[in-house]
Amino acid sequence: MSTLMLVATMLSVVxxxxxxxxxxxxxxxxxxxxxxxxxxxxxxxAVLLIENVAAVYFFFSTKMLYSGDPGIDSAVTILRALQTVALVSLTYVTTR
Incomplete structure (x- = not known):
């Protein structure tokens, strides 16, 4: 697993x-x-939770969810990071 996919996996866990x-x-x-x-x-x-659990499963079970192209790896990591920022904001607002 590449470093970028490891970061994407950690972001999915978050x-x-x-x-x-x-x-x-x-x-x-x-x-x-x-x-x-x-x-x-x-x-x-619930749907986003299922999607993230499935992503982590596929990251570990197949060692990749996407094509393995480094460009795809960076795109997936960026998208997971954007999702994390959105969820942190939503969690902050919801718990206030």
């Missing part, structure tokens, strides 16, 4: 932790308020 926290909070809020917006957030969090 995303999993953030998404688990968000999904837990949104699940608790949905049980309390039962609004469609919170249900949408709950589904959003």
């Amino acid at each position: 995303n999993i932790v953030l998404l688990a926290a968000l999904t837990f909070i949104w699940g608790r809020n949905y049980r309390t308020f039962r609004t469609p917006l919170i249900l949408g957030l709950l589904i959003f969090g």
